[in-house]
Amino acid sequence: MNIRAVLFDLDNTLTHREQSITVFSQRLANAYQSFLNQIDILEIKQIIEYIDHGGYPLLERLTHKTIGASVAYALIEQLDWKSKPDPDELTQFWFDEFGLSAVPMSGAFSVLETLKQQNYKLAVVSNGGHATRQTIIKGLGFEHFFDEIISSERIGISKPHPEIFLKSCALLGVSPQYSLFIGDHPVNDFMGAKDAGLKALLLEGFHEHDINDTTAKITRLSQIFEHL
Numbered sequence: 001m002n003i004r005a006v007l008f009d010l011d012n013t014l015t016h017r018e019q020s021i022t023v024f025s026q027r028l029a030n031a032y033q034s035f036l037n038q039i040d041i042l043e044i045k046q047i048i049e050y051i052d053h054g055g056y057p058l059l060e061r062l063t064h065k066t067i068g069a070s071v072a073y074a075l076i077e078q079l080d081w082k083s084k085p086d087p088d089e090l091t092q093f094w095f096d097e098f099g100l101s102a103v104p105m106s107g108a109f110s111v112l113e114t115l116k117q118q119n120y121k122l123a124v125v126s127n128g129g130h131a132t133r134q135t136i137i138k139g140l141g142f143e144h145f146f147d148e149i150i151s152s153e154r155i156g157i158s159k160p161h162p163e164i165f166l167k168s169c170a171l172l173g174v175s176p177q178y179s180l181f182i183g184d185h186p187v188n189d190f191m192g193a194k195d196a197g198l199k200a201l202l203l204e205g206f207h208e209h210d211i212n213d214t215t216a217k218i219t220r221l222s223q224i225f226e227h228l
Contacts, residue, residue, distance in 0.1 A: 003199065003228045005174035006115055007165075009183030010126035010133060011055040012206045013221075014112075015102045015140055021048050024101035028075075028093065037080040047074050054206065066129075068094035099135025104142075111221045112145040120228075121172040123148040125164060125181070127188065130154045148172055159185075160192025169198070182224060186211055201227060 011017045025044040033039055051061055051071050062070045072090035115122055122145055126133050130151040137143050150168045152158040157167070169176045176197035183189025186202060186209035193200035201224065202209065202217045211217065218224065 003120070003178055003180045005121035005123065005169065005172045005179040006224065006228075007123045007125050007168055007172075007179060007181045007193075007198070009159075009181075009185065009189045009203075010124050010128075010136060012105070012184040013182060013189075013203055014105055014108050014124070014142065015136060016105050017052070017055050018049070019103035020098070020101050021045055021052065023103055024048070024094075024098050027097050027101055031093065031097075032085060035081055035083050035085055037082050043079070044075065047071070047078055050074070066091075068098070095132065095135075099132060099137075100139040102136045102139035104140050105221060107221045108140070109142070111224060112142060114225075116145050121174055122146050123150055123168055123172055125150045125159065125168045127152040127158045159188040160195070162192065162196035165193050165196035165198055169196075180224070180227060182218075182221070190216070199227070 008014050022045055025041050025048060028044060029039045029041050048071050051057060051074055052067055053061065057067055063073045064070045069091045071094055072087050075090060076084050076087060112122065124133065124137060124146055128151055130153045133149055133151045137149060148168065148171045150171065152164065155164050155167050157164045165181065166176060169179050179198045180201065181189065181193035181198045182201045182203060184203045184206040190200045190202040190211065200216060202211055204217050204219050
């Protein structure tokens with residue numbers, strides 16, 4: 001199969017979300033140290049991870065419409081503050097700084113660099129706010145690699161609906177049958193892409209699944225080249 005376009009999920013595919021939360025927690029502790037009676041980066045991280053739930057927040061844990069606002073509320077309620085910050089300010093800190101705290105997945109830069117040099121069309125297809133997707137990709141230093149950054153907010157449809165994959169291929173000018181999608185989620189990424197007619201690879205290690213096709217699973221991004 002002559003693959004012409006390679007499309008990626010973002011969280012836990014190009015960026016390691018747990019490691020990114022660790023970096024963000026340190027940034028928050030540094031920025032608000034004068035507001036806190038004590039600084040416990042592990043506690044900050046645990047509060048965030050409870051709300052964030054690997055980027056797939058549970059509705060019952062969200063106190064607000066966004067992860068950022070819910071995280072801000074939880075931090076204000078649970079940390080030991082000398083002086084509590086304004087909730088809107090802390091929410092904005094999340095949106096300003098989380099993307100810039102993004103930690104790349106091992107091997108991601110070299111894989112993207114090689115794919116770009118080999119003239120593949122490249123895109124990110126990710127559920128979430130468009131500005132947040134752009135900030136994360138900028139924080140990773142990956143923006144120059146991509147022909148398109150596609151978010152569910154931009155398209156108006158979320159993965160795993162086939163239409164977001166089909167529109168992504170159309171934006172790249174490549175038919176689905178000549179496109180390869182890589183992601184960590186067995187339903188939103190792997191099955192969604194396959195249902196839209198793309199070739200799909202599941203990056204293992206982040207979600208339980210019952211996918212038995214060993215030829216469709218990878219454990220590191222560099223294995224992509226075996227499927228082009």
